[in-house]
Amino acid sequence: MMRLGSRGYGLSMYLPGGVRALALTAVATWVAAVGAAAQTSSTLTGLVVDSITRAPLVSAHVHFVDEDRHFVTTDGGRFLILDAHGDSVTLSIDLIGYRTAQWRVAVSDEALVFPMVREAVDVGGIEVEAEAAQRRAELSTPVSTTRMSEEEVTRERGQTLGATLRDVEGVAVIQYGPSIAKPVVRGLHSQRIVVSNGGVRQEGQQWGGEHAPEIDVFGVHEIEVVRGPGSVLYGSDALGGVLRVEPAAPPFGSGLGGEYVLNGFSNNRQVAGSAMVEHGQLRLPVLGEVGGRLRASLRKSGDASTPDYNLGNTGFTELNVSTALGWVRPWGGVEMDYSLFTTDIGLFSGAHVGNFDDLIRAMEQGPAETEFTYAIDSPKQDVAHHAVRLTGHGHVQGLGVVRGVYGFQLNKRREFDSHGPLANRERAAFGLDLYTHSLETMLDHDPVGPLRGTVGVSLSRQGNLSRGKGFLIPQYRSYTGAVFASEEAEVGRATVSGGLRYEYRWQRVFEFQDVGIDVPDETRSYDGLSGSLGFSVPFLRDWSLGGSLGRAWRAPNVNERFSQGVHHGTAQYELGDRTLESERTWNTDLTLRRAGERLDVQVSVYRNAIDNYIYLEPRDPVQTIRGAFPAFNFRQVDATIEGGEASITARPASHVQISGGVSTVRGSERGSEEPLYDMPADRLRGSVRALLPSSAWAVEPYIEVGVSAVREQTRVPEGTIYALPTDGYQLVHVEVGATSLNLWGRHVDATLEIQNLFDTSFRDYLSRYKLFVDDPGRD
Template identity: 40%
Template sequence: MVKTLALRLVVVLLTSVSAAAQTVTMQTVTIYGTVRDRVSGEPLPSATVSVLSTKIGAVTDKQGNYRIEALPIGEYQIRVSVVGYEPEVKRLVISATQQIDFALKPLSVERSEIVVQAEREKAILQESSQAIATLSQAELDKHRGQTLGETLRELPGVTILQTGPSISKPVVRGMHSQRVLVLNAGVRQEGQQWGAEHAPEIDPFAAAKIEVLKGAASVEYGADAIGGVIRVEPRPLPIDPQLKGELNLNLFSNNAQGAGSGLVEGKLGEHIGWRVQASYRRAGDAAAPQYFLNNTGFAELNFSILTGYKADWGEISVYYSRFSTELGILKSAHIGNVTDLVNSMQRLQPFFTEPFSYAIDFPRQSISHDLISLRANVQTDELGKVQINYGYQQNVRQEFDAHVPLGTDRSRRNIPAFDLTLFTHTADIRWNHHPVGNFLGTVGAALTVQSNHNLGRTALIPNFSATTAGIFWREEWVSENWTLNAGIRYDIRWQSASPFGSSRIAQQLARGEIPNRQTFQTVTGALGAIWQFASEWSLALNAATAWRPPSINELYSDGVHHGTAQYEIGNPALGVERSFGLDATLRHIGQRTRLELSLYRNAIENFIYLFPQVEPVITIRGAFPAFAYQQAPAVLYGVDGFFEWKVTETLQLYSSLSLVRAWNEARHEPLINMPSDRLIAGVHLDLPEFFGTEKSYLEISTTLVRRQDQYPRLEVPSVLPPTVSDPEAYQFYVQNLTLPPAGYGLLNLSSGTEFSLFGRRATFVISIYNVLDQRYRDYLSRYRYFADDAGRNVIVRWQMDF
């Protein structure tokens, strides 16, 4: 059945391409194309395309695309303009349908880039019924060299789940991992993301734009988008025939990290563009304010290649990226027995506080991720726009233990305890039909095929295979002050597991005592509305259902998870998560002020969570806190947003707020591991030009995190477990498993400037994070039982174009 479905989808894809190619040859007088920034290559929304001496024209959409139909044959002057750019006029003889692209030059005036970005954000924010946070290339340049989670952590509604200073993953409105879908170059990122310490394998230098869509988005993106979507886009195909490049160099004081990236791009002839990019990061032990976090260094090497062909009928591109890293796991997180575990939780410093080192010792991880993305966009006269994407990914994750059984050769530590290889194929097709009256719409289909293989000494999860297929339809009705949208989707997933290893659950699988094959299917829907009730104000409402089947680790885990230093126990009886979410977003964009405030409520049936057990597990590798997967109805609700005020032409104040509340309705208590309340406030000052510098600034901000007081309490059982030999230490262990650390406040500084060096643009930025070297432990840090978070970090970034 799965093979038949896959074959049918391939036939549909090939048929669509054939139909599109035939339609392109039709001789009708229509012009269409894309308007881009000549420097960055980014699309320009809300640009006006006018056919001079006529009343014919169009406005570009949020992808920078425009289309003008029913244009009489003749010679015309076509003018394109948008705020912050020099207008461009082309004189052309139009005798048949053709694609006409424009690349506008930014105005050479102070703050023009910020003006253009404001217009771009205005177009995006007022066209979505859900809250969207966007980081442009200019904003990303201020965070180059950091992980995806660290890059996004200052956005409202986004926090990070951290496993030491080198591993962080984004948390969107209290949800992460399989509940937040990451799209990388149009392909859904698949890389053992079920692990709390399994961060997205994405080069921090490769992204040109990142968008975070907050809230359920299953209609358009399928399962796993129950909490939101993070879209990571590389730079578009080069449109400038001149050979160009960019160099980035970063230095981090806290862990003596050095990071660098190089990029070269150009064009071959009229239609072919290409780009090659590579980056390297190397870091040693991170430093808490009073000691080093031993064995937290890492080494990372990444590269990517993009090439594509662009013609009148559209564009096709091929993108390949490789991410590879080796990183250490905090040595003090792996404890030998319960007494030492309790002592470690009570200590002000970890057991191991050795001098700084770049060495990566055991326990450690080695990860590689290969991605191939094939994308085709075909613009036709009759069908509209057809988008076809195919992705292939191979993720290899090896985790090396710090211990081996007694009497075993120590060299066996070089054999991975876990050795997982995940293969993923994804394919999707989308048809964006031409406007029908006030209606715009998209019809699409998607297919994902996966297989996972164990090769290590032990196993946390079994071998498995999974196939997911879905179809959706989404329509939007647009008028002057109202935008209404609705969508519906059907998904089905087949997955099967085969036993590997000798764990209890593996043996039950082998004996057929628990099911190894499952089929999940559902229908999801969404309704949205945007009302622009004033020139500078709009109100967006969204209601959506979403779903997520239980993942393999939630069903079948049974063993020590080395990266998080905990013993995880799966639950084969888990059912499908289903959610119903409501969002309301108020937006304001004025001449000097900007505001976005979102209220949301997400009711989730069968919410799956990892809950601590009162008895730790003793293994041959040591003593580990035990966590078991459970399921209960839950409600998550909260508020997030930002406010910006341009007090003068050079002074700007800003703030953002994130609050989440989550309630376990079965246990009548808060859900565990929800983000603490967070407030960010800052001052941005533009500095005068001097000695050839421009766009200089100084920024001061503070991050205030409230102690989490919404957490479940554990009770010491009346009958102690037989493994407990120290009742007092055991009582401390149980009472502190869920106890949050104190709240904290951090002061941050940043200053940067641009200048000309050898006739080329160069940027210099220096930032200081945690200026006062404050000691703290974040509630979402997986190492908060053992050590403080990292202290002061001075970051120097240098970028140069050539």
């Protein structure tokens, strides 16, 4: 991988009473707060950047000399000084690896840029205050989290979001060949995991096991995995966890810049690339100086292959564009962006067969021989995801910081059949158009005694249109409203936190009548209270013990209640149950952490007791006019999911880094102790990275060797054809690269990685094609 730097759906005006009141409150709060914030004028906004690359510098120390006040730059390199007195001020800025610099600047409405000059330093055992502050923040968190930095995300660019997270403890991946990878957090996935993309909840028919998040990883700045319920801040569906995906903020104050990224993958002969251009000093009418960014990316793949055969019709084409615009003023800032994610995905042809005999033959004998091709034929998926996001924040004197986020998303999904009367290459067997509007306003209030935290209001409106000749789920409309509060306080050396969220959901399903299908016009409402209590206590040096207790709930999805038909993406027949009730869970979590200079450790254990747990129960295969398919019923039981994960990163010497991790999860029905379907197998990973001496043309070159081992999964339901265990396997990977290469006067990141070095044949238990074929081989 290489990177170079230098049609219509009308809006109903009707809202249920409770949601209408929340909407008026949210809009009034946002307008009043931003208006009040705009009256503040004695504010200085700054951006600290690298003088060469113009990249924002995080955790730089800013000293306001005149009033002896201190600040630290945020993830976007920004800082904000409120109530700066006088027409000009003196600032001193320092950051390890850069020369300390001092400026005398005039206070103005424009954001000021402070370029820092690099210098070589020998820090030895000196602890940088910014790094110490970051470690203290990690140690004070009561829940189990993992953050992937920009550097770590960059090394995984060109892959899906799920594949990017494959080495994070507690995270597994549901795989449909190389093109679809869906994250599984502590045994839960799809509608039980919330993906927050830039503060907006991703809505893209996520209930489908093969409906992966429609996010372009090329545009991602960092990713944070929050394990365990995150319902208080992120909504009732976050029973299993939250994936916080943060795109890079628009540049402010810097000049013209850009990058391009090129990837190549050998297994499926995939090529991928992305080009970005940005400017932080654009001047627009009315708006004045703004920062803007434009990115386009492409991924093109042919068939994947196992060590023994080609996987026919598993290619894909992905084309994405995004643009962002933002500006910062003394009263706050505004950002708006638009993104379009499109993909055309071939679905493995060997999983779609015409009758029972062919189904059994496909499972026993393997796939028919095919030749590699980039062509994509039916069965396939076509997906387009449009997303608009508008965010704003402003400081209100004596109150705090008010933030608002509006999002609009349109997800268009089409699935094409390869058998039976619906095998029309031009017309989809079925299609789904999902429209989502969301609005959230939050106040990060000033400290009230020992308390600091956030209160907010959240609203959403969603409508789903079903298209095509086939039927899977009916058309529906839903409204959701919530109020929430999350607070924390220092009690002695301990940090104590808690939160509450009340959420109400109104849902209408529209009538659908056809041969063998009877969906009545139905309206239902759901509501519930979510809450959390947590603590974190530091001890010894760089250690802490944290714990949390959470109560959460989730209303059943429309697909769980009304599915009736073949889901082509999963190549299975699904049958819903309209009597399903809401899931409700108690979750307990205990986490031991160490965040130090030479050793990072995180060990977590958890127990998730879910009443009315909804899952797909395997049944005998079904013969339809489109062919024979594995079949599943939605069923509800009381269940317990428990397990743990541990990770360690050691730096015994300046040129060596050793890391490893282990994850285990057990899911079972309470009472019968029957294993739950779809629980990940135990996983272990380890790697050693050697940092080589830097030179004039290579900064921090390295070589890394790693191994991952997955245990045989024997905890599977009995009595169906799916009750076959999958063998354990071990995979080795090798990676070489450099933090930066100096080539032709440019900064270049270059990485070469080999996955599955020894071309091992294996089938992961979470592979949806495990009944038919092996997983892809060496890449």
